[in-house]
Amino acid sequence: MERGNSKHSPRVDEQMRQEVLGTVQGIAGGRAEEWKMAEPAGEDQPESTRTLEAESANALSRFGRYIGMSAMPGDRDALRRSAETLDAPDDVLADLDTLPDGVTFHTVTEIWAVPRTS
Template identity: 45%
Template sequence: MERGNSKHGAVLDEQMAQEVRGIFRGPAGSRADESHTPEPAGEDQPQVTVAPNGDFGRGIPNGVGSAQGEAFSRFGSFLGRTAFPGDRSALDASARAMNAPDEVLRRIAALPGDRTFENAAEAWRASEGGTA
């Protein structure tokens, strides 16, 4: 018996069909499953936030989309997660491993050598006062 497709076997054809099945058929029912909705924090628990300091950087002069916000984003993108918490030498090693540009390396060199930084925002504020 001749099959119409001679490139794949039956098992591979079924796997490929499974991969695209979701594109052609939506989920059964258009409502989200209620059990996947996170519950709010309890009365005795702190509110959960994605911005630890309560500041997303939006709506302030040097926030997201501003020149300083873009410079901070560029600075943070060359610091690996494994560099934190770390001191100036750890941040410098991480930035050099990620081929950071000179402006980022200059900011890191301006950091105090005796301080440990918990995240990129702390390092940014400590480097030249957080100014571009």
């Protein structure tokens, strides 16, 4: 015997199920109280970060694969040693060699932002 709600017809039960589907499954468009909704960014919020073009993002991703997280924060020599340990290709090693001496880098994007001289 199928258990069901005896107060509503199967059609009304299905309609009610559809109404709460977004809330139950977390799909966008689910009903929420106004006070629970995120507010838009205000004047005191930092500006959004710029996005990279697809080709530049792929190059950054490839470059970042050869910079070990254990090398950061680190200077040019520490980053070079880490890249050598991760068998970085010659072009990545050459890019690391162009970094300024005595500067400590904390993220791959900081390294990537340094203008290349070659």
